[in-house]
Amino acid sequence: MKVDKGLEAENDGVSLMKPIPALDALLTRAVKLGVFGTKMRSVINLPSKDGIAAVVAQQFDVAAQIAEHGLMPIIEPEVSIKSPDKAGAEAILLAELTRKLDALPDGRKVMLKLTIPDVPDLYAPLVNHKRVARVVALSGGYTRADACKRLFANHGMIASFSRALAEDLRHSMSDAAFNATLTKSIDEIYRASTVKG
Numbered sequence: 001m002k003v004d005k006g007l008e009a010e011n012d013g014v015s016l017m018k019p020i021p022a023l024d025a026l027l028t029r030a031v032k033l034g035v036f037g038t039k040m041r042s043v044i045n046l047p048s049k050d051g052i053a054a055v056v057a058q059q060f061d062v063a064a065q066i067a068e069h070g071l072m073p074i075i076e077p078e079v080s081i082k083s084p085d086k087a088g089a090e091a092i093l094l095a096e097l098t099r100k101l102d103a104l105p106d107g108r109k110v111m112l113k114l115t116i117p118d119v120p121d122l123y124a125p126l127v128n129h130k131r132v133a134r135v136v137a138l139s140g141g142y143t144r145a146d147a148c149k150r151l152f153a154n155h156g157m158i159a160s161f162s163r164a165l166a167e168d169l170r171h172s173m174s175d176a177a178f179n180a181t182l183t184k185s186i187d188e189i190y191r192a193s194t195v196k197g
Contacts, residue, residue, distance in 0.1 A: 001030050003066070004040035013046025013089075014055050020062065027069040037072030039113060044079045047088030052077075056096040063110055072133060076113040081140045087118040094122060101131045109133040113160055115140040120153035127156030136160035144168075159190075 003026060007015040017040055020026075030038065040062055042055040055077045063073030077097075079089050097112065104110070112126055112135045127135045137157045139147040151159055170178075 001035045001038045002040070003027075003038045003062075007041075007043060010043075010045060012051035012054070013044065013048035014051035015043040015045075016055060016058055017042055017062070023062070023065060024069075027066060027071060030071060031069055035071060037074050037111060038066050039074035039076050041076040041078055044077055044089050044093065045083050047083075047085045047092055049092055052089065052092045053096050056093070056100055060100045060110075067108055067110075072109070072111055074111045074113055074136075076138070078113075078138060078140060079115040079117075081115065081142060086115075090115075090117045090119070090122055094126070097126060098129070101126070101129050104131045111136065113138055114157075116142070116147060116150040116154060116157070121155055123154065124156060134158065 003020055003023060005018045005020050008018055009015065020040070027038070040059065042059060044052055044055055059075045059077055063075055066073040075097075077093060079086055079093060083089050093114075101110070109131055111133050112123075114123060114126075114135060114137060116137045116139075117123055123135055126132055135157050137147070137151050137154065137159055139159075142150065147159075151157060
């Protein structure tokens with residue numbers, strides 16, 4: 001379940017989440033409905049240490065609130081694929097995420113939803129971190145073919161694509177064409193998530 005209420009204007013190279021009013025009430029309702037976890041998205045555009053630290057701190061603060069309700073926090077600090085120094089931003093993000101993960105209390109786990117990194121297997125330490133349940137990859141605006149190619153080079157990350165999954169789907173399609181196209185997309189993404197060279 002998505003819990004964020006959108007993004008603040010960019011400041012220091014990042015867009016933090018807007019305040020999330022009545023989050024506890026929403027989380028209580030989610031538990032009653034059998035929801036597994038919740039996600040919240042921030043955006044990183046520049047390799048700003050202070051900006052990225054603020055994003056990660058905010059994400060982990062909200063994650064703690066989510067975890068208190070017994071739900072799985074899905075932390076999503078998206079690095080923009082249009083960043084002028086995406087690799088630099090991802091290196092800072094890795095360091096900040098690792099620092100926060102190392103400080104989590106015993107027994108607590110989070111999921112991470114991350115843009116596929118420019119450096120293959122950059123996030124391998126997160127995939128193997130004892131406080132991480134799963135690292136999932138967002139397509140972030142890459143085409144499905146490009147997202148799958150990039151994902152294939154990142155062992156242990158699995159796809160959580162929405163934009164790339166739906167890129168060839170059209171409202172005007174017949175049910176048969178829609179289902180065939182969706183099946184082809186799912187198969188392509190599944191292969192990139194599970195078969196590593």
